[in-house]
Amino acid sequence: MKFIPALAAAAALALGLGGSAIAQTKAGFIYVGPVGDLGWSYEHDQGRQAVVEAFGDAVETTYVESVPEGADAERVMTQMALGGADIIFTTSFGYMDPTLNVAAKFPNVKFEHATGYKRADNVSTYSARFYEGRHVIGLIAGRMTETNTVGYIASFPIPEVVRGINAAYLAAKSVNPDVQFKVIWVYTWFDPGKEADAANALIEQGADVIMQHTDSPAAMTIAEEKGIFAFGQASDMMQFGPTARLSSIIDNWGPYYVSRVQAVMDGTWASVDTWDGIAPGMVQIGAFSDRIPADVQAEAQVAVDAIAAGTLHPFTGPINKQDGSVWLAAGETADDGTLAGMNFYVEGVDGDLPN
Template sequence: MNRRTLLAAALLASLTALNAHAADPLKVAFVYVGPVGDAGWTYAHEQGRLAMEKALGGKVATTYVENVPEGADAERVIRKLAADGNKLVFTTSFGFMNPTEKVAKAFPNVVFEHATGFKVAKNLGVYETRQYEGTYLQGVIAAKMSKSGTIGFVGSFPVPEVIRNINAYTLGAQSVNPAIKTKVVWINSWYDPAKERQAAETLIAQGADVLTQNTDSPATLQVAQEKGKYAFGWDSDMARFAPKAHLTATTNSWGDFYTRTAQSVIAGTWKSAEVHGGLMEGMVKMSPLNAVIPADTAKLFETKKAAIIGGKLKPFQGPLKDQSGAVKVAAGSEMSLADLKGMNWYVQGVEGTIPK
């Protein structure tokens, strides 16, 4: 073999290796706080992962770990995923924020995205939906469907994300009936069907006849149906679990965001950012309305939804007062993003106190 042939062979081998390397898929990992299941928060994220896989095909190789407790165990899981060669890691619960930040510092060449948090770094971004827009619309329907003037909310943890939804639910209802009251029962868990069921039963016993939740199972809906009341799905469409009670659901659609993020990492264009998507961006979607909802209520719902999408209606626009009557947002003003992310107070009409 002459020198020219050897050089050509070496060049071909080099190009082959380079092309093989270029074709390696981006390894992407997801950390889930609950079970993938068939409804709720983690289920919605899993649907987003699957949508990303479908859109990008062989460009990505994904994995996930479910049922990861928030805290020290989360750090162990996140660290292992980064050490295993994943170059993009999505951590999908508020309580994963500090562990994600810590691991991101140790793996500067890995991109981390954290859902619902507020800490960012050069290789750490955050993302969430304006889910409260849909919760506001739930409140509109709840006020129209309620006979008692009292609606209920099954709360998970007393963090700003959940408090925003309680307040938005109340404000939407008050836009129809200013005298309506919201009762809240906290269960201190994102997913615990037994506790969710007990909380729903308590709320109904206290007079609430339309319920919503910030928890992951359909237990609240199932109790509502058993008791002849109404309720809303959460994070995903839960109509099949309680078709008579399920009025609509505020759902999260993560697929496009996950796809765009992976594409930007592959292209080398990813930059840390805070992403907030709502009805306008298609990251929040409302499931089909139950046929039991009267036509005038459905029309009002659609009108208000269109106003939110068009930017004409902001759920947290002033005037807003807290339980004590103190003005928190003046008339003509809109609550800032920083205040929304730190919300730690109830609007007037919500009964009880926020647990410490």
Template sequence: MKNSILFKSCGIFVATLLLAACGQEQGSTKKVEATAKNGVEKKTKDVLKVGFVYVGPTGDAGWTYAHDNGRKYLEEQLGDAVETTYVESVAEGADSERVINQLAKSGNKLIFTTSFGYMNPTLKVAKKYPGTAFEHASGYKQSENVGTYFDRAYEGRYLTGIVAGKMTKTNVIGYVGSFPIPEVIRGINAFTRGAQSVNPDIKVKVVWVSTWYDPGKEREAAETMILQGADVITQHTDSPGPINAAESKGVYAIGYNSDMSLYGKKSHLTATIHNWGPVYTAKAQAVIDGTWKAEDIWPGIAQGVVDLAPFNADIPKEVQDYVLAQKQAIADGSLHPFAGPVVNQAGETVVAAGTTMSDGDLLSFSWYVKGVEGELPK
């Protein structure tokens, strides 16, 4: 995720305990005996050991939960061909380097590091283990054995913005932000453009909580914006805290990372969700086949990696149908959430009509589009 070099609080002590509990052995694979039907002939096959490093707990209902679902999908798809290990709640920085190194040392030949702050530690460890493939989520640096991946979550953000724009009565939407970095700003802007495409009177308020995962702070931020008139709340944080706030205050909410409707049966309208499973399966299969290569990939709705959670029954059918039509348009390339004209907060046209914002510009967002209130923190 996480396009931030900011650290999350977590002790390496916990990570070390978890690694020890996994009982990892050194070596790239383990040999598993397979017995033929006649019970006589035996052969061995290699099992690919795959390690995952998570920035939050697997029970966060958000970012890490979605990645762990992807890990489970990988196991379901490749079965006995893989053996997976994960370490959760690993702080970005020195702690992550130690955990990544231990996973490599323990024989994992494919390692996914799932937060932006793991980028440099991943590269550092990869130099020591040239025979291991590393995949880093949301980073921009590659090497001979380090690839990068992310998804076009902004496509889902645009669609959920349409839902918010259609469902609000006050025309005020609250957005709980983690850190003011390109990934998060991109999502805020895509959401706002989606909302304004159906309701030009929309205003989006943002409260920054300076954390990826803190249920209390996230809920408090949502409640603050509800007091300011927001009747739809969304988020770029990892806990269901904002959904809980919306449910208790009788307003709507839009989740992120996964389907969070369990935490707001009345309030939860839908969510932008990450389907990491196909990415993890393809990368593991490539290692098994000997075709893996270091590359940067950025799949989205068209590839099934970004999707929407089921719609709340409160959303009128005509709105649901319209959102699904826009989703199809994004998938077939006839709609881009940042097709011009794109106007910034000051009213200046940044992307002209007839053109589309480049991937490079999307990846370096540092300004708000028209409709977002307030200033970006410095």
């Protein structure tokens, strides 16, 4: 039911952006949730603020929050482009086709689509290798679970989310052969009530460590209340679970946004596909909690360093697919193409992957 705020915002934007006469670079941002979600959209807005800080008055930024994926997104993008935006960041997977459609109509406006795989002359894609972070928290989860059950709150069955489940599972399994993952698909990015219900259901089914691929800190709050462990997702989320939070995967978009806006100002912008991980700092691992034993902390830190150095790839064979067929032979690492389109569980994950 988020179409109404988005519509009103689009209308406000149309009114608000028309009047400026100063030759500024205008950057627009479209968020799938509220900037106050303290998760995914919050971190994208932190990136926007980094742009503001870097360029001051030379760049004017606008954003529209809580824009549903689909036709409404297309409307908001069109309004932004009509309002004179030079570059528009569309920050959710479901904005992919709308972004391509609008980009075709405005060849002079640059578009940057997060987590997608379709590009055009004026559409770049960018994403972070969150699976590198998933590997690290997967190791910690495998060591910390006492019930050998890790609960996973998943949003939509898209490659990005499936990759995260697989990476975390493989890492947990490597240190704890008995570990089992229970996955709940909530089919939303942001619905604190539903995310909390899912966390409760997982705890009732025996999970004592929760991971999430949704945008609000609701699950962290429930983990704190029930006295189990959880990880911050997209943002650190420390304040929601001071004792429950073990670590976190933090998205750091600021440097990328600054460099892309700079490229527009310099006239050097070109359509690229960026997929950065822990090494360039687009994915950060939050501080380890004191509740993680020192040897486990050291083990996780070794993994972080190895991934940053390029000596460890979270998807290194031998790995079989869920149906038992061979995916990667021993020592083989996954190529980016397969990772970007990952639509299967690896061997050992229970349940069917919805399609």
